[in-house]
Amino acid sequence: MCGRFTLFTDFETIIDRFNIDFAIEESLYNPNFNVAPSQSVLSVINDGEKNRLGYLRWGLIPPWSKDMKIGYKMINARSETISEKPSFRNSYKKKRCLILADSFFEWKRTEERKIPMRIKLKDNQPFGMAGLWESWKSPEGETIYSCSVITTQPNQLMTEIHDRMPVILKPEDEQFWLDPTNTDINSLNKLLVPFDFEQMEAFEVSNEVNSPKNNSPSLIQRIC
Template sequence: MCGRYSLYADYRVLLDRFDIGEASFSEEDYSQSFNVAPSQQVVAVVSDGKKNRLGFLKWGLVPPWAKDEKIGYKMINARAETAAEKPSFRNAFKKKRCLVVADSFYEWKRTDDGKTPMRIKLKSGEPFAFAALWESWKSPEGKTVNTCSILTTRANELMGTIHDRMPVILTKEAEKIWLDPNVQDAEELGRLLQPFDSKELEAYEVSDAVNSPKNNGPELIEKVG
């Protein structure tokens, strides 16, 4: 699964990296986070087929038919292998795909001493994108909440030493196809949702301070030992 990640890249770097044509928030509204957690607002990219838009989505997808927003706490991830068929995700898989922007993610490795937090990032240090789905939900009071879920797949060779699943990190070429609303073939989209190349990633142990989302500082991404 994917339950925690970081995003501290410069705002202007994100605009350039993801070819943003329009942003719903300014540089002043953007803040770095070294410990992004479920239910928080996350930075995401959506497209209308003509231009990419940068905005915020709440992490934890709430289907339009849900009676209670709290269902989102159970839907922070969607399995790449089944998302196209699952009632909670199939509409979004076809029509509401997005990118969730990050520059590393955390996973906990089981050891004899318990769980050890590990940080996984691109060796290049560049920001990247998780394949994600989004939906709009309207509360009984009429409030609209835009939410998202990050897709996961089987672990690659590197992640296999830490966990059996990993978030779907898209290549730059795959990002364009994933965002294209004109592409709706489930098989074509499914082929994009593969484990990322281990050779482009690195992983190392970090402080267990990352266990609590209350902690959020640059010390969380520092290598332990």
């Protein structure tokens, strides 16, 4: 699964890297060294004409749900089943997004303990995780926009850490993924593959990352 990540890249770099046409005010952007489920995550959607940058709640709430708490169970969507699951299949066809990150955390199990690992691109660039989004209206009439990170099988780097990893899209595939007019499932499925392990690296970080209450640059520092 993917249950924790970071995004602290400067705002202008994000705008340029992801070809943003319309964005939230820069003052609303808060670098986050320990993004956790139910928090707001910076994401890109395409409205058919423009790439729009804004925040979505992490944990997808299907429009038919009676309770937003279902979102806590919907932070990830498995690539192998999203075209079939009632919670995700409509979003997969029409409401795809990029969930932005510059690294993610996963816990490597050993006989003694679980070791927090930070995984990132070797060139330190931000990347887009393939995501799905939805809008949900509460009984009180409030509309909540939420999302889920799509996961896939691990690549050669991740296989020693965990049995799943987020789908990280190649930059050249991002616009095709975002375009809501692209509805061919077979073409979309071809994008949901493990990212090239040779472009990634992983290292141990502080146990402080275990708690989502902790959020500081010290969490991303290499221990060994």
